[in-house]
Amino acid sequence: MVSKHVSSGPDDIIGLRDPLGDAFRARVLTDLDPFSIVRGEERPDQLVAERAEGAAEPEDVVWTTEVGPILLSNNALSVLTTAKVSGWSTIPCAIAAGSKTWIFNFLTVSGRGAAIDHSAGTSLGRIGSMEKRQGIHFERDDFGSCDIFLARSDYRRVFVRKSVKAAFDHAGIGNVAWLPLSEIEYFARV
Numbered sequence: 001m002v003s004k005h006v007s008s009g010p011d012d013i014i015g016l017r018d019p020l021g022d023a024f025r026a027r028v029l030t031d032l033d034p035f036s037i038v039r040g041e042e043r044p045d046q047l048v049a050e051r052a053e054g055a056a057e058p059e060d061v062v063w064t065t066e067v068g069p070i071l072l073s074n075n076a077l078s079v080l081t082t083a084k085v086s087g088w089s090t091i092p093c094a095i096a097a098g099s100k101t102w103i104f105n106f107l108t109v110s111g112r113g114a115a116i117d118h119s120a121g122t123s124l125g126r127i128g129s130m131e132k133r134q135g136i137h138f139e140r141d142d143f144g145s146c147d148i149f150l151a152r153s154d155y156r157r158v159f160v161r162k163s164v165k166a167a168f169d170h171a172g173i174g175n176v177a178w179l180p181l182s183e184i185e186y187f188a189r190v
């Protein structure tokens with residue numbers, strides 16, 4: 001039997017998550033799978049979104065009604081550019097809410113890390129054919145040199161190096177939950 005190396009990832013890798021508050025949330029209006037746009041598999045010239053719920057005005061980070069897609073203000077882009085963050089690009093996205101329109105940027109992620117070993121986390125219990133687990137473990141220590149990346153699997157979470165969090169924190173960019181890999185919960189097929 002060949003044993004595979006499982007890694008919880010370098011200490012400087014964390015996951016992004018919607019903080020699930022009453023913040024402005026948008027719905028991207030597209031016939032494409034929005035996460036295929038995040039992954040860069042689809043690349044429309046521009047996108048349109050509408051306010052779905054929450055506050056009347058967007059913050060620098062806008063979460064969507066889909067898992068994974070994130071919209072960033074020009075201020076947030078400036079922070080990423082100034083900090084020389086790698087592994088990303090954007091697509092212009094106009095967000096409409098009634099008579100108001102804001103120009104934001106749909107984050108696409110070119111950085112790729114190792115695949116996630118969905119069997120390595122701690123079991124929190126079963127729900128039907130799914131098992132709730134906690135703790136992201138990667139199949140190997142292969143994270144490349146990108147600061148923003150996706151796992152080499154269908155897992156719909158953006159991962160970043162802690163330097164990205166530090167840059168956002170320094171600039172006062174909020175509306176993001178930053179989770180250590182050990183605290184991330186997910187469902188895996190049993």
